[in-house]
Amino acid sequence: MAFMVKQMVGGHVKNLTGGLTEEKPEGEKSEAAAAGMTQEEFEQYQQQLEEEKQERDASFAQKKAERATVRSHFRDKYRLPKNELDDTQIQQAGDDVELPTELAKMIADDNKEEESKTSVLGHLTNIQNVDMDQLKDKAQATLEDLKQSAEKCNLM
DSSP states (O other): OHHHHHHHHHHHHHHHHTSOSOOOOOOOOOHHHHTTOOHHHHHHHHHHHHHHHHHHHHHHHHHHHHHHHHHHHHHHHTTOOOOHHHHHHHHHHOTTOOOOHHHHHHHHHHHHHHHHHHSHHHHHHHSTTOOHHHHHHHHHHHHHHHHHHHHHOSOO
16 A cells, blocks of 8 residues: 555655655666667667668669759750759769660650651651552652653753
């Protein structure tokens, strides 16, 4: 019974006295002891954490530089103004930044399509209801007619 009274009243009495009595500290523990390790194990653990953090930071910087490379490529392609932040991210990562292989393949395919569209035949294929084979046949027939009429010409 005395135990219960002490539990209930003891805390309140300490608050009333304002901490006049000195409490003995319960032995200060280092971080290593608190984690249940020796000091040497704790130092190795901290070193390992630091190395992992550096690896993550390097990987993150590499990814940021790759994204900046992609953005700068599209800015060049569509003639948009350059961004200084992208340039600095690429420079920080060094020279080992390249476009991802999938994106490089897509860009190569796009370039082939654009080259074919810039030709006259490429523009004609975009027009609806045009039969390219028939058009080619007519063009060849016209050229043959011109050659025959050129042979009949007395001046040539």
